[in-house]
Amino acid sequence: MTDPNEPELLEHIGWRLHVVFQRWKTLFAQKMVEQGCPWIAEARGELIQHISRKGVGQNVLVERSGLTKQAVQQHLDALAADGVIERVSDPKDARKKRVLFTDKGIDSLHRANAVKREIESEFIELLGKKEFAQLSKALQRLSDPPRAQG
Amino acid sequence: MTDPNEPELLEHIGWRLHVVFQRWKTLFAQKMVEQGCPWIAEARGELIQHISRKGVGQNVLVERSGLTKQAVQQHLDALAADGVIERVSDPKDARKKRVLFTDKGIDSLHRANAVKREIESEFIELLGKKEFAQLSKALQRLSDPPRAQG
DNA sequence: AGCCTTTAGTCAAGCTAATTGACGATATAG
């Protein structure tokens, strides 16, 4: 149905998600540059979200990020070169390496969290508290793997 | 505030947007492969959303897509090589080229629109009609450039 | 012990998407 003489072009949920996510990313990148952490808005910045304070095995990072081990490695190389993380060998298993934050890394984590809260505040201001909560909940529901359905 | 001993990790709106958008893209890609149009889920597929039936100037495509003219050109080269679009010179301005869909291109547009509707239906089923409408509206509001604020 | 398989990480090459830079050709303003 829907007469296809003029396509709806940009009126579908995928496009809306795209635009808003793009906006979030741009805001985040700009603000993190201001914070002196430009790298955190790059692809390797995504990775640090998966590193916990006590450190994680590099392999765990692979699982959590969904990237290949090679991609993870390349990002970690870059992060280590910038002094954000360091790799230490696991004394119990000579194959494994633990990935740890440096002090600089911890600091940038704090800054990133603050910026994320800041952006959320901006979104809340635009939408209203209630609508933002609804949005967040809706996105959360769509994130869950809806494998079975009866 | 918020004791930073364990960061909130993946509990911010940016991450939620990321996950859901990722899911949308994956669904779209899968379904378009099934439709025999794998290329439409690639980067160049994004571009065809901006092409109207009567054709558009290549430069217009640059503005709408936000890409550089070189990037647009490369995508158009690829799309033309796959017989999805064709470029014709503008008789009124020898510099300009109009980008037109081929029949194959039109067909894939129809398929893409159908698939988008299909995914929307799935989302609606997961969320409920009302909640989906709220989500859509919220995203739309966040898309608008909120430049001035008093 | 020794062998086989799995796991962890590395090294190298290649691909896609997008970039910047340098150009040729055509319009348009002065």
Place this chain on the structure above:
DNA sequence: CTATATCGTCAATTAGCTTGACTAAAGGCT
């Protein structure tokens, strides 16, 4: 009719991943 801006192209480069080939260390099994 020259100066400038616009439109498109060609070439090289970067970022972010991928696949493939490999080393080294555990762990299981005989």
